[in-house]
Amino acid sequence: MPAANDDWVARTASDVIAEASRRHPGVPPTCASGISPSGAVHLGNLRELMTPHLVADEVRRADHACRHILSWDDYDRFRRVPKGYPETFAEHVGRPLTSVPDPVGDCHRDWAEHFKAPLREALDRLGVQVTEISQTEMYTSGAYLDQIILAMRRRTDIGAIIRRYQTRQTEVDEEARADYYPFRPYCTTCGRDDTTVVAFDDDTTEITYTCACGARIGPVPIAEVGGKLVWKVDWPMRWAYERVTFEPAGVDHSSPGSSFTVGRHLVEDIFGGEMPLHFMYAFVGTQGQAKMSGSLGGAPTPKDALEIFEAPILRWLYARRRPEQSITLAFDDQVGRAYDEWDALTRKVTAGTAEPASVAIYTRSSSTAGGKLSQTPKPMPFGTLASIFDITAGDEDQELRILRDLTPEAPIESLDEVRPRLDCARAWVLGYLPEEKRTQIRDIPDEALLAGLTEQERHALKLLVDGMADNWSHQGMTTLVYGIPKLIRGLDISAPPTPELKVAQRAWFALLYGLLIGKDTGPRMPTLLLALGQDRVRRLLAV
Numbered sequence: 001m002p003a004a005n006d007d008w009v010a011r012t013a014s015d016v017i018a019e020a021s022r023r024h025p026g027v028p029p030t031c032a033s034g035i036s037p038s039g040a041v042h043l044g045n046l047r048e049l050m051t052p053h054l055v056a057d058e059v060r061r062a063d064h065a066c067r068h069i070l071s072w073d074d075y076d077r078f079r080r081v082p083k084g085y086p087e088t089f090a091e092h093v094g095r096p097l098t099s100v101p102d103p104v105g106d107c108h109r110d111w112a113e114h115f116k117a118p119l120r121e122a123l124d125r126l127g128v129q130v131t132e133i134s135q136t137e138m139y140t141s142g143a144y145l146d147q148i149i150l151a152m153r154r155r156t157d158i159g160a161i162i163r164r165y166q167t168r169q170t171e172v173d174e175e176a177r178a179d180y181y182p183f184r185p186y187c188t189t190c191g192r193d194d195t196t197v198v199a200f201d202d203d204t205t206e207i208t209y210t211c212a213c214g215a216r217i218g219p220v221p222i223a224e225v226g227g228k229l230v231w232k233v234d235w236p237m238r239w240a241y242e243r244v245t246f247e248p249a250g251v252d253h254s255s256p257g258s259s260f261t262v263g264r265h266l267v268e269d270i271f272g273g274e275m276p277l278h279f280m281y282a283f284v285g286t287q288g289q290a291k292m293s294g295s296l297g298g299a300p301t302p303k304d305a306l307e308i309f310e311a312p313i314l315r316w317l318y319a320r321r322r323p324e325q326s327i328t329l330a331f332d333d334q335v336g337r338a339y340d341e342w343d344a345l346t347r348k349v350t351a352g353t354a355e356p357a358s359v360a361i362y363t364r365s366s367s368t369a370g371g372k373l374s375q376t377p378k379p380m381p382f383g384t385l386a387s388i389f390d391i392t393a394g395d396e397d398q399e400l401r402i403l404r405d406l407t408p409e410a411p412i413e414s415l416d417e418v419r420p421r422l423d424c425a426r427a428w429v430l431g432y433l434p435e436e437k438r439t440q441i442r443d444i445p446d447e448a449l450l451a452g453l454t455e456q457e458r459h460a461l462k463l464l465v466d467g468m469a470d471n472w473s474h475q476g477m478t479t480l481v482y483g484i485p486k487l488i489r490g491l492d493i494s495a496p497p498t499p500e501l502k503v504a505q506r507a508w509f510a511l512l513y514g515l516l517i518g519k520d521t522g523p524r525m526p527t528l529l530l531a532l533g534q535d536r537v538r539r540l541l542a543v
């Protein structure tokens, strides 16, 4: 684990370069990620990709070639039907993920591909460059045949190593058997791996197995049998095969007896390789639920996140945390705050006032070794864009008019200047902002509320309506609405705020929100008024 106060990305990258040249001089380092496409790939899994990516990208920035492999564990058995998918898929339990049909019809060639495709698309948008390796292709093409035969011939040694780290009795029972085999065939009759190897001939490499379906196959050459090494053996085999220099893992792999601990011995003693440099990274959680989840089964996926966060910002939400720090990605009303923090960082970096560590994180978030990621040309505050969309119900002409009014110095002339952030704000309002927090402009004036107004309140409303035409800009309306409580008290419009004035202003805003949208609070008042337009304001305030 890198020291707490250093730049873990830079440190790990230089370790990776040094280690790769020591192990295999002249061969570029390999950083590895492994993902099982057994269901929706969620934002926690994205850390499995972002962590090696940041390191691989740093190596590339230092002008070294670097391979970042994404090993798809698509030859793993289909363990269970994930929540939200038809139970009819239960008949496929035990088959490789690539032999199970697409879960929602025929949109992809198989179950695994259905979940790979959206992640691949998200990685592309995030600038995460990987070399994909399908374990189905590797195993079925015979790429690992030598390793499989080696593991089978040394099954007794492997069993002994695994046994040394056993913690749970059930595993001991399974793997302590004298006839332990580290390879599990997929049955040629039913396609499932409910199989038991009963014999393996070290000389002829012929295997015999039985299956729960009743089949008994063999002896046949193992080269002709579909199947894979058990996970604890498969992983270190691949470290050696791919010469993996760096592969971090989630904290769930850190326990004694985990595949990581056992793997260290297996890769050295059996496969003649070395353990990759590694450390553990902490969990990623999410906060705030989608109103209608895009992915069955709940938690937002990287693709969902990219509908809300611009790609550099999503990168930053991962890059700014050290591996041992957990990450919480907020989809609730904290989204605007993440954008505001990012914008503040951007301004500091541009002004040259950011700390070197912040600059490094900013650079890694906004660009890769391949170049800059695209960003919104005019990054208006996310909260403003969300309010504008909310108030106008997405009317583009109105949106543009308000945005132009908000930017008198250099008026926004086209919505493209605030894209993709505007689209992110729309997606957020539609997908995550609870209905009760959405702005509902009143259709008709609130007669009851209007009937109970005091003389002073009536006077204040008249000042607002009469002053609108001459102050119809964001700045002008800001000055006017904040100034009215002063004017009605005989103060100058530019008088400094006092505690008493602040109370009066709050009451005044509550009155306006009540008359315009039927609530005590709402979007920023100048934005709301500009969005409504003068005619509608005049009608609702009935002055």
Ligand SMILES: [Zn+2]
Pocket (backbone or CB within 6 Å): 187, 188, 189, 190, 191, 192, 211, 212, 213, 214, 215
């Ligand atoms: Zn079978």
